Amino acid sequence: MKINVGFEMLYDFSQPTPMIMVLGTHFSRASDVIVPDSLTTEPSVPITPYRDLFGNWCSRIVAPAGRIRLAADGCVRDSGLPDPVSPSAGQHAVEDLPADTLVYLLGSRYCETDRLTDIAWNLFQDTPPGWARVHAICEFVHRHISFGYEHARSTKTAFEAYREGKGVCRDYAHLAIAFCRCMNIPARYCTGYLGDMGTPKPWAAGDFAGWFEAYLGGRWHTFDPRNFVPRIGRVLIAQGRDAADVPITQTFGPNSLISFRVWTDEVAG
Known part of the structure; x- marks a missing residue:
């Protein structure tokens, strides 16, 4: 199956404010990505990626004063099977x-x-x-x-x-x-x-x-x-x-979250 994943967040900032975002499909699913759910901003600002101590891909920006839109929209291939169950998995000393x-x-x-x-x-x-x-x-x-x-x-x-x-x-x-x-x-x-x-x-x-x-x-x-x-x-x-x-967003200054949407939908066909 194919799954459309994405989000849209609108923030208001009173001053230029640094942000860290932990968003986007994990690298362990890289082979399943059909359309990357790459982070975009409106207005456009420089995005600096880095890996954290746990190997997660993170992004840094400085949000300008005013309103900023953070968004992504991608497509991921999935088996369509439920989470695996392994009753025989043992506990380690x-x-x-x-x-x-x-x-x-x-x-x-x-x-x-x-x-x-x-x-x-x-x-x-x-x-x-x-x-x-x-x-x-x-x-x-x-x-x-x-x-x-x-x-x-x-x-x-x-x-x-x-x-x-x-x-x-x-x-x-x-x-x-x-x-x-x-x-x-x-x-x-x-x-x-x-x-x-x-x-x-x-x-x-x-x-x-x-x-x-x-x-x-x-x-x-x-x-x-x-x-x-x-x-x-x-x-x-x-x-x-x-x-x-793993905060979805971490802001380093006063702000207001105006709206927040997330979608995860099966793609027909």
Whole structure:
């Protein structure tokens, strides 16, 4: 299948303001890109790309005073198959983990393992290690958190999501990530496009999505505690320890976000 992915954001700035953007299909999907979802700006300003510590492609600009439009529109080839499920994927002993996964065992800005370790072990110590344990974590988080955009808060952490029992997709991901790390399973945050293909209508307005990957059986596996079912057409943008590492936009001065649109649609034919 082919998927049209893109976004449009309008900002107002009172003065020239630096911005960092983590947008665009992840390099791991490069062979699937039919039309690149390259970042464009109106008015046109110089865009400087760079790779961050996690290998994500990022862009830097200085937004001029006034209104600026950030946009992209691309097309990606996808298998059309739901997220893979690997029940036999085993959990590694910490001493056997590859060195590059160890950072994803540690606490981070939104995933306070120190505050959640006792809770995690009380909840999941009797679950079978490996895939079944991560699945149990996702099931708990899916049932524990009530979804609603009115519950979104940029400062909300995994512990606060656990305590409040409400949030948005990034809160589901943060809590599941923190629980996995508490149980010695490396877990990393993912942001990207996730359309509603294969789900019943009516479909909600488009948005970027947050999910996570856990390291089991020698590789990374996708998990989505918000939806808790394998989904079709997931298009990764970036990965990091948590949402603090992969903000869609980061501004370094006062501004107003005037409008925000995201689309992820199957292309006919």
